[in-house]
Amino acid sequence: MHIEADSPLGSVETRTIDMVPEAERHGSPRSQFTLWFGANMQITAVVDGALAIVFGAEALTAIIGLLIGNVIGGIVMALHSAQGPRLGLPQMISSRVQFGVRGAALPLVLVILMYLGFAATGTVLSGQAINRIFGVSSPEFGILVFGSLTAFVAVVGYRLIHVVGRIATVVGILGFGYLAFQLFAHHDVASAFGQKPFSVATLLLTIALSAGWQMTFAPYVADYSRYLPTRTTIASTYWTTFSGSVIGAQLAMTFGVLVAALGGNFLKNQVGFMGDLAGGPVIAALIFVVIVTGKLTVNCLNAYGGFMTILTTVSGFNNKTQISSRARMLYIVGFVLVSMGVALLASADFLNNFKNFVLLLLAVFVLNLVDYYLVSKEKVDIPALYDCNGRYGAYNPVALGCYVLGVVVQIPFLNQAMYKGPIATMLGGADLSWIVSLVVTCLVYYPLAKRTMKVPATMIYPTDAAPQSAPATRAATPAVAPDARQPA
Template structure:
């Protein structure tokens, strides 16, 4: 019978969560991912499609398609959590090997740092405006400190923050949406431009990229659910929370970017301040700033907690340790957040353009990882995992798995001719008129190659092998 997790700092890290510590319901997955997506960076992500040339209506449709496609992949990762009781990236050792999993893990840490830093820029702006700080960068530092507290406390408190941000976000952004409808003829924003395949697919990519980047850590927040939680229930709770929250935010962003004052540079120069002005200024703007901080705090804690877990996963592959002291936990989270705050303090210029390229680059490197992990778990291993072997370089999964590693490299390289980046545009992209379909190519090629190859080389167990109680 499951018991409530002790209050205070979370004890578990990358080790298996025992059955007697499992708790919660799938509803917690909905509120966590809804609250984490109903936030300012998702609004900016939606605005990018319009800023870079799409009609607002086609941008919203493209973002929806991307969110649904990427959200389905992301939710399939989430469904692994209750089944295994493990963080997401530990389970990828079953594909890449105990040492080999460190290769995508390094890229995951970069992802967490990037999103933590970009989120800190926007949340720092909101804190500075709300508290009337003379030094705007002080808001970034304060936000980093808030994130450190919640991320250090861990799983239970992150979920509590998710519930809070869900309620606050619905009220705050719901009011803002109504205010925009009252002040502007929103219907006039639609149909001002014809359908353009390049900007439409950019919107699809922005939506899909947003969702897919949650894949490497989404099971970290479902692994405490009781082991008998139906995979379908976990999938739908995560999928609906993430897709509904992000689509709400991105739709709002596409509309905000279509407002004449935004098109004139107001939103580009000051995203947070522009949102406060839309709300009506004064006290109402202060409330919106607090809503922005709450939403960003929810998702930034996911990034910091995920960053800590990923660093620990990388190190543990070589040290063979699955648990660390509370002091080590505090130090690693503090180091991660200090780094992200440092990046945020020096990377706030040209935020929108840099953020678009950041999301699309992440899409390039994480699509192959998702394809390999999901194909292996659901089609090759058929949800059977030798959990003790995930911690043993001499076990079933070995140190390095050439099948997964070579397939991963192929999955990244094959996308290069299809890229449409600021620094590089692939030859096929030029032939397609600038349309970026690299992530689609990466997903299909990686999934097909890995499935054909792993069927001959994989060594899945006949049934799930749990971690002995004396080890966990």
């Protein structure tokens, strides 16, 4: 879906779920590092690290487990990012290869709910920080201000989002570096270690915390690498994304482990604790700005990705390939308003336990990777992604069945606040659900997909978007019938 030619920073982005032509590609892989470092070096990642201590892990065990999980999950999310320059497409449109043009609606609806839940959680914390900056007690004020900032950046789009990521990287390093200095200067950090015995169950649970954190970025990543030139190598996109996300998350989570292990009221008053640790009202206000900047980065990803995922879902049924600027803005503003409403109305328990739901999405990301790298081997018929009568059809029962299987097999292995499965109980509380889901889904889907997928002989591009280096792979026909090309 396209509105008009791409525009410079400061004006509204025009591309949505259509392929970005080579003439509009720009930037370098370095932008992936700063975006994902900034999106991970933030207060919610600190909370995730602190939860490892709450769940019973010893501090050193927690730090090692979080590192293992971040690396494992980072591999999955970075492999998705590497698809961006090759396909020139946002992440979730490519799920139509596996599920079909309309069948993709099943995982897409769940991803939309994920975006909303994460956006609402971030809005609550950022609203608290904004209220403290301005000395306001009404929660509505901070939420309204933060929601407005989120909507503005998401509407302007890709270029501005990357600028915010660069700012968040610098601000995050300075802000959290100062907080770490304060922590070491005023607390006996060494006493945080050795408080509890080592436990395999808590190690596995800690690995799951960070692996799940990283893998939930899988629906996001190609959205922000798709404008990179086609000549960009897979390795450069992969490593800049991987390193930015893993390093940013690990630093923030390690800080969370230390503040939780040292005691205090961090989890009861996360924003207030950070301000108190800063020392003095002026420095505390600056730390609140750090919190807002980091959360703004990731919340813009939620609004931007949420809008495109909604559009991907809707377009599978109405066959429209164009959208007006006004409609694009309304999609984004509508999403932000709903997330603000959830932030105001949802209970704290709902937002804290929301991450449990996200584990059910992991099978979607594995299906995409198995198909792209092992079955299709980086060959996609891009025009067919927009045509129910094309190569991928409306529904793919193989992928849909494997996805449901990937969700069901997790249940006995889950160890979450809302449910603890019998096998998790037998294993002393170790949560292996995500590992079981990934392994079973891969083993079942791969042989079935090899037999049933209609893989093109080479990459097939739209006639108006193919790279100059690949004229032989251009599609001869438009993505959909001409009468479907009406603005929303």
